[in-house]
Amino acid sequence: MRLDHVGIAVPDLSAAIAQWRPLIGAPDGAPELVPSNRVRVAFVTVGDTHVELLEPADATSPVARFLESRGPGVHHLAFAVPSVDRALGEVRDRGGRTVDERARPGARGRRVGFAHPSAFGGVLVEFVEGP
Amino acid sequence: MRLDHVGIAVPDLSAAIAQWRPLIGAPDGAPELVPSNRVRVAFVTVGDTHVELLEPADATSPVARFLESRGPGVHHLAFAVPSVDRALGEVRDRGGRTVDERARPGARGRRVGFAHPSAFGGVLVEFVEGP
Numbered sequence: 001m002r003l004d005h006v007g008i009a010v011p012d013l014s015a016a017i018a019q020w021r022p023l024i025g026a027p028d029g030a031p032e033l034v035p036s037n038r039v040r041v042a043f044v045t046v047g048d049t050h051v052e053l054l055e056p057a058d059a060t061s062p063v064a065r066f067l068e069s070r071g072p073g074v075h076h077l078a079f080a081v082p083s084v085d086r087a088l089g090e091v092r093d094r095g096g097r098t099v100d101e102r103a104r105p106g107a108r109g110r111r112v113g114f115a116h117p118s119a120f121g122g123v124l125v126e127f128v129e130g131p
Numbered sequence: 132m133r134l135d136h137v138g139i140a141v142p143d144l145s146a147a148i149a150q151w152r153p154l155i156g157a158p159d160g161a162p163e164l165v166p167s168n169r170v171r172v173a174f175v176t177v178g179d180t181h182v183e184l185l186e187p188a189d190a191t192s193p194v195a196r197f198l199e200s201r202g203p204g205v206h207h208l209a210f211a212v213p214s215v216d217r218a219l220g221e222v223r224d225r226g227g228r229t230v231d232e233r234a235r236p237g238a239r240g241r242r243v244g245f246a247h248p249s250a251f252g253g254v255l256v257e258f259v260e261g262p
Contacts, residue, residue, distance in 0.1 A: 001155050002178035006137060006208060008254060016252050022225060023210065023251070024132050046210075047133035048179045072253035074205035077137060079154065079177075094153060120154070121147050122203035123139060 002080040004128045005043065005050035009063050009075040013040055013055035020044065024051055031055075034107045039063050041107050052078070052107070076114070078126035084113040087127040091115045103129065133211040135259040136174065136181035140194050140206040144171055144186035151175065155182055162186075165238045170194050172238050183209070183238070207245070209257035215244040218258040222246045234260065 010016035013031055027042040028050075034041055037054075038061035044051045054075060056064035066075055081087040084103035091098050096119030106112030111129040119125065141147035144162055158173040159181075165172055168185075169192035175182045185206060187195035197206055212218040215234035222229050227250030237243030242260040250256065 003134075003137070003180050003182075006134070006205075008252070010252055019250075019252055022221065023256070049134050051134075070201075073248075074137075074208065074254060077205065090153065117204075119150075121139070121141055121150050123205060125154070 003049045004078040004080040004126075004130070005052045006074060007052045007054055007076040007078060007126070008073065009066050009070075010053050010055055010072050011067055013042060013053055016053045016055070017042055020051065020053065027053075032107055033057060036104055036106065037062060043108070076124040076126050078112070078128050080130055081127045082129070084111050084127045084129045088113045088115065091119050094119075096120075103127075134180045135209040135211040135257075135261070136183045137205060138183045138185055138207040138209060138257070139204065140197050140201075141184050141186055141203050142198055144173060144184055147184045147186070148173055151182065151184070158184075163238055164188060167235055167237065168193060174239070207255040207257050209243070209259050211261055212258045213260070215242050215258045215260045219244045219246065222250050225250075227251075234258075 024044050024046050027044050031040045031042045038057045039054045042053045054063050088098045097116035099114035103111040103113045113127050115125040117124045155175050158175050162171050162173045169188045170185045173184045185194050219229045228247035230245035234242040234244045244258050246256040248255045
C-alpha cells in the first residue's frame with residue numbers, strides 16, 4: 001500500500017505554493033484544471049508521496065463548499081490501488097458508503113474514486129489507480 | 132523531504148484500527164501513550180510514510196478539544212527533518228508562528244515540534260527528527 005498524496009484545500013493556489021515551498025519545494029509542474037471536481041491543483045513530490053494543493057475553480061466546486069464550512073486544511077488522503085473499481089467495491093462489501101459508484105477521470109490522467117468520509121472515521125479517502 | 136506520517140484524530144483507537152486495517156493493514160506495534168500530548172497512538176506503515184491514529188488519553192488532551200470542535204479526521208501532517216529546532220526556527224524566520232519554541236519528546240522516542248496551523252494555511256505541521 002502506498003499513500004499517493006495528501007490533498008489540501010486552499011483558497012489561493014499561488015499563495016499556497018509560495019507558503020509551502022520553503023518546506024517541501026516547488027510543484028512538479030504547472031497547475032492543472034480537473035474538470036470533474038472543478039478544482040485547479042498542483043502536486044509537489046515529497047518522498048514516495050505527494051502534497052496536492054487544491055483551489056476551487058468556481059463556487060460549484062466541492063472544495064469551495066469545504067472551504068466555506070471547514071476552512072483551509074487537509075481535504076482528503078489518496079491511496080494508490082491496482083483497481084479503483086475493486087477498492088470501491090471492497091468498501092461497500094464491508095458496509096461502507098462510497099461517493100463514487102465507479103472510477104472516473106482525475107488529475108494527472110489517473111482513474112480515481114472517493115469513499116464517503118463515514119467509511120474511514122471522518123477522513124475522505126480517494127483511491128488512485130496506478131503504481 | 133519525507134512525509135513522516137499523517138496524524139488522524141479518532142475517538143476510539145481500537146475501533147479506528149479495525150476500520151483502517153482492511154485498507155492499510157495492522158499497526159506496527161502496540162499502542163503507545165504519549166504523555167506530552169495526552170494521547171494514545173498507533174502507527175501503521177504505508178510505503179515510506181505512516182498513518183498515526185491518535186486517541187485522547189483524557190479530556191485535557193489537545194486531541195480531545197480537536198474532536199469536540201472539528202470531529203474525527205486528519206489532525207496534522209508530520210515531516211521528517213534533520214533538526215526540529217532548526218525547522219521551527221526557519222518557520223519563525225519567515226514570520227510564521229510555532230506552537231513549540233523548541234523540540235520536545237514525542238512518540239516513538241523521537242524529538243518533535245509543532246508549527247502553528249497559520250504558518251501552513253490551516254494545516255497543523257509537525258516536525259519529527261530522524262531519517
